[in-house]
Amino acid sequence: RNFLRQAVIAIQAGDLQEAINKVQKALSRSDGCELRGAPDAGGPGRDWITDCAAQVAVYEALEQAVTALTP
Numbered sequence: 001r002n003f004l005r006q007a008v009i010a011i012q013a014g015d016l017q018e019a020i021n022k023v024q025k026a027l028s029r030s031d032g033c034e035l036r037g038a039p040d041a042g043g044p045g046r047d048w049i050t051d052c053a054a055q056v057a058v059y060e061a062l063e064q065a066v067t068a069l070t071p
Contacts, residue, residue, distance in 0.1 A: 011069075026062055
């Protein structure tokens with residue numbers, strides 16, 4: 001959501017570290033199924049995606065984005 005938009009802006013500005021930070025923040029909001037077997041529920045760090053199949057697909061794409069951005 002906003003983290004990904006901010007990552008794009010950082011990439012356009014040539015700030016790859018900031019882009020990586022923003023993608024990693026998005027990862028932290030979609031990691032419950034991957035890391036704990038269920039979406040993180042409640043609280044300010046809750047997962048945005050509550051369906052595990054969808055969450056895993058997004059999580060994997062975000063991991064690939066971090067890898068692609070990492071020098």
